[in-house]
């Protein structure tokens with residue numbers, strides 16, 4: 001818990017605070033931000049776990065609200081010193097319409113920026129995504145690149161398009177005058193694929209493996225590297241950069257940072273097996289059974305079925321042409337920008353991150369062990 005010697009005077013707002021990443025940010029702030037007096041957790045759907053946080057020294061205020069509603073956002077932001085904007089519609093499976101994705105991710109972010117300007121909140125951290133950069137639609141590899149690596153960022157899919165637009169809005173807002181006359185200081189963090197306790201897609205793969213008799217079938221060549229980062233370290237980066245936005249405004253304001261830690265470079269599936277393997281699943285090599293052209297065909301078939309069935313039901317499997325392209329394109333980062341700019345070091349080693357994630361998978365109902 002936070003040291004009690006520091007004066008508690010800061011009010012933080014976390015949008016999307018009940019999501020996978022948001023919950024970790026909320027818990028991390030309570031543990032590691034000693035100057036916190038009030039923590040506002042804003043989300044469309046509030047989690048029951050918030051109740052247990054209300055007994056500590058920090059006032060935890062749960063706000064059920066929608067980022068697309070400007071007045072709700074303004075009311076939540078008023079009086080906050082720092083906003084961590086992690087709310088977003090994370091959808092690469094075609095569950096939501098492009099319009100809804102745009103409304104939540106772009107209009108929602110505009111609302112957050114305008115609320116900061118109108119109410120006088122000076123510090124804004126935006127949870128962006130690696131997808132603002134890539135993989136691009138041409139499938140170009142991004143091999144251990146950093147924030148300055150040239151890459152042709154071309155987006156078509158609604159989700160990366162929305163994240164790219166929202167990130168640009170946040171960065172352009174850096175320096176805008178907020179109520180009271182002081183400048184707004186903003187930055188954006190770009191996680192790669194986040195994993196850890198609460199990761200829904202890991203849960204889906206685990207249950208799929210159980211249904212298939214403890215097996216998962218390799219679909220992607222092991223040579224394709226996919227960047228992953230532990231949720232606790234992503235949360236820690238948010239807490240640290242939020243703290244440093246005031247002290248190092250000139251350096252950090254208007255900047256983007258990839259989120260990174262010591263997680264190894266591996267293919268998406270091999271990486272998942274780091275956790276699912278010790279929980280009783282095995283990855284079966286199927287290069288002969290499932291060549292890439294077949295996967296592509298299945299992915300397009302899924303997309304066609306989704307379109308045909310849309311009037312009747314929502315068909316949104318994990319495999320579609322976009323997710324296949326993502327999984328099949330090398331995208332990994334290698335950078336120390338966050339360390340140089342605001343002293344970030346991962347809080348959790350790879351061993352810790354792995355152990356914590358395995359413990360969480362094991363605790364899931366119906367463990368294969």
Ligand SMILES: NC(=O)c1ccc[n+]([C@@H]2O[C@H](COP(=O)([O-])OP(=O)(O)OC[C@H]3O[C@@H](n4cnc5c(N)ncnc54)[C@H](O)[C@@H]3O)[C@@H](O)[C@H]2O)c1
Nearest residue numbers: 016018019020021043044066067086087088129191193194
């Ligand atoms: N999961 C990843 O691998 C990953 C990687 C890079 C970036 N991100 C970004 O991190 C952020 C959090 O992602 P996550 O994985 O925790 O997703 P998540 O879906 O678990 O969390 C998002 C939260 O936002 C809330 N939300 C959605 N629409 C809202 C609205 N209209 N108003 C208020 N709240 C709303 C949801 O209820 C949810 O609690 C997102 O902005 C996402 O783009 C995620």
Ligand SMILES: CC(C)CCC[C@@H](C)[C@H]1CC[C@H]2[C@@H]3[C@H](O)C=C4C[C@@H](O)CC[C@]4(C)[C@H]3CC[C@]12C
Nearest residue numbers: 090092129192193219268318319323324326327
């Ligand atoms: C070919 C199939 C068998 C495997 C499909 C895997 C697929 C569902 C995975 C692969 C890569 C994953 C994305 C990646 O980790 C990064 C992000 C960025 C983030 O902003 C949102 C989540 C997302 C898109 C992951 C979603 C699941 C993906 C596509």
